[in-house]
Amino acid sequence: MRQTLRVIGEVALTAGAVILLFVCYLIWGSGIRAAQAQRALTKELTQQWTGARPGGSVRPVSARTVRGDQIRIAPETFGVATGQPFAFIKVPAFGTGWEFPLIQGTDLAQLNISPGHVPGTQWPGEIGNFAVAGHRVTSGNPFWSLPSLRPGDLVKIQTRLNDFTYKVTGEQLVPPGDVAVLDPVPGHPGAHPTQRLITLITCDPPWTGTHRVIVTGILVAATPR
Amino acid sequence: MYGWLWRHLPGSPPARAATIAIAAALVLIVLWFVAFPWAATHLPLDGGPITG
Numbered sequence: 001m002r003q004t005l006r007v008i009g010e011v012a013l014t015a016g017a018v019i020l021l022f023v024c025y026l027i028w029g030s031g032i033r034a035a036q037a038q039r040a041l042t043k044e045l046t047q048q049w050t051g052a053r054p055g056g057s058v059r060p061v062s063a064r065t066v067r068g069d070q071i072r073i074a075p076e077t078f079g080v081a082t083g084q085p086f087a088f089i090k091v092p093a094f095g096t097g098w099e100f101p102l103i104q105g106t107d108l109a110q111l112n113i114s115p116g117h118v119p120g121t122q123w124p125g126e127i128g129n130f131a132v133a134g135h136r137v138t139s140g141n142p143f144w145s146l147p148s149l150r151p152g153d154l155v156k157i158q159t160r161l162n163d164f165t166y167k168v169t170g171e172q173l174v175p176p177g178d179v180a181v182l183d184p185v186p187g188h189p190g191a192h193p194t195q196r197l198i199t200l201i202t203c204d205p206p207w208t209g210t211h212r213v214i215v216t217g218i219l220v221a222a223t224p225r
Numbered sequence: 226m227y228g229w230l231w232r233h234l235p236g237s238p239p240a241r242a243a244t245i246a247i248a249a250a251l252v253l254i255v256l257w258f259v260a261f262p263w264a265a266t267h268l269p270l271d272g273g274p275i276t277g
Contacts, residue, residue: 010226025261108266209269
């Protein structure tokens with residue numbers, strides 16, 4: 001009996017140590033791992049954009065004034081595969097050093113690397129809703145400060161051909177099942193979009209999936225690069 | 226469990242301690258670089274995947 005209890009105690013202590021180590025990994029290790037992956041993605045994207053790798057993911061065409069507003073955008077198409085980078089996101093309100101590569105896809109495999117573009121939503125600059133999701137905690141906590149954004153704050157998206165500037169217009173808290181926030185006209189499924197919107201998504205409270213913070217913005221400027 | 230391992234390891238006590246240290250280091254490396262990253266992609270600790 002005593003021998004059995006000792007073995008159970010040792011197994012329990014070992015399991016506890018492994019769980020503690022896993023928590024350490026989530027807090028620090030996942031951030032280190034994500035930072036390494038983000039450096040590689042940044043290098044990959046920079047090489048694509050400078051033409052070091054022919055056959056990049058976008059087709060350059062001449063800049064033109066797009067339909068529906070006066071914002072000049074150099075039209076570009078995005079043919080990126082899941083997990084591949086296609087843009088950078090910067091939020092000046094988070095500090096000058098806050099910048100992450102955006103990758104395609106928002107499964108955990110992608111979110112554990114960098115913020116991702118929600119498949120099925122529009123691309124940067126397009127009419128409709130360009131949705132981006134990121135971890136609030138773990139993997140470098142990219143969207144930790146998302147709930148602190150206020151109307152008027154800027155979100156900058158840099159693609160190969162354009163620098164887009166979105167202005168935050170609002171924030172809301174929704175249940176995870178509320179996918180209407182991803183519609184081209186958020187909250188109005190089937191409605192015909194006329195605006196170029198961005199939606200940033202993360203979880204609230206941290207470490208839970210009970211709610212999602214939704215920050216919405218509208219395109220206010222685009223500079224062909 | 227650990228007592229049983231210690232008694233059945235060959236060699237002198239310092240050699241056993243070295244063997245255990247190496248084995249523990251290997252286990253930590255596998256956990257940190259393989260098992261934990263895998264687990265992190267399967268545990269929705271921060272809300273899980275976002276799908277449209």
